[in-house]
Amino acid sequence: MIYRIEDIEAKELLPGFSGRFVHGENSTLAFWDIKEGAALPAHSHHHEQTSQVLEGRFELTVNGESRIYEPGTVVVIPSHAEHSGRALTDCKILDTFCPAREEYK
Template sequence: MTEPFVKTFPAVDAGNNVTRQVMADSPELMVVEFRFAEGGIGAPHNHPHVQSTYVKSGRFEFTIADTTFEVGPGDSFVVPSMAVHGCRAIEPGVLVDTFTPRRDDFL
C-alpha cells in the first residue's frame, strides 16, 4: 500500500448551523459526519449517490420526496439516488452518512 490507510479531513462549515467532516473515503464509498446545532438545516437537495443515514445523537425531521418523518438516536434509513431530501435539527445532534459512490464534491 503506497498511501496511508488512515486519512484526516478537517471539519468544514456546511452552512445553516451545520458542520461536515469526511471520516473515510474510497472511490466506491464515503463516510461523513454532520454536526447540527438546534434548528440547523440540511437544505433540500438531491444527488446521484445512494445515501445511508445513521442518527448518532439528537432529533431530526427529515423529508424524502413527499414523505416527512422524525428520527432519533439509533435510527437509520436509506435515501435513494436522485431523491430530493432535506432535514431540520429539532435538537442538536450528529448524523453519520455513507455515500456510494464517494461524493467528490466533499473533498
Template sequence: MKKAVLENLRSFSMGPITMRPFAGDKLMIVRAELPAGSVAPRHSHPHEQMTIVFSGRVEMSLGDETTIAGPGEVVHIPGGVEHGAVALEDAVIADVFHPVREDFLEKLA
C-alpha cells in the same frame, strides 16, 4: 488501510452544519454536527445515501414523506430523490454515500 477518528477529521461548513468527510475509493462517510434548528435544505444528488443518527433527533423529509430519526436509527435515501433535514435538537449523524461525493472532497482542498 485507512483509519481515522471521525470527530478529528478536517471539516468544512454548510451553513451552521459541520461536515467531516472520510473517503475510500468508492464509498464515503461524513460525520455531520448539526446545532438545534439547523436546516439542510431540500436537494437531490445522484449518490445513494444512508443516514445514521448517533445523538439528537432529526426531522428528515424524502420526497413527500417525513420522519423523525433518533439515536440508533438509519434512513435510506435513494440517489436522485429530493430530501432535506431539520435538527430538532443538537445532533450528530453520519451520512454514507456511494459513490464518493467528490464535491465534498473539493471543499477540503
C-alpha cells in the same frame, strides 16, 4: 488507511452543518455535527445515501414523506430522491454516500 474522527478538520458546508469526511474509492463517510434549528434545503443527487442519527432528533423529509429520526434509526435515501430536513436538537449524524462525494474532498 486508519482515521481518528477528531483529527479530521471539520468543514461547515451549510450554516449549522459541520462535517468531517472520510473518502474511499467508492464511498464517502460524513460525520456531521448539526446545530439545533439548522435546515437542510431540499435537494437530490445521484449518490445513494444512508443516514444514521447518533445523537439528537432530526426531522427528515424524503420524497414528500416526513419522519423524525432519533438514535438507533437508519434511513436509506435512494439516488435522485428529493430530501430536506432540520435539526430539532443538536445532532450527530453519520451519512454514507455511494459513489464517493467528490465535491466534499
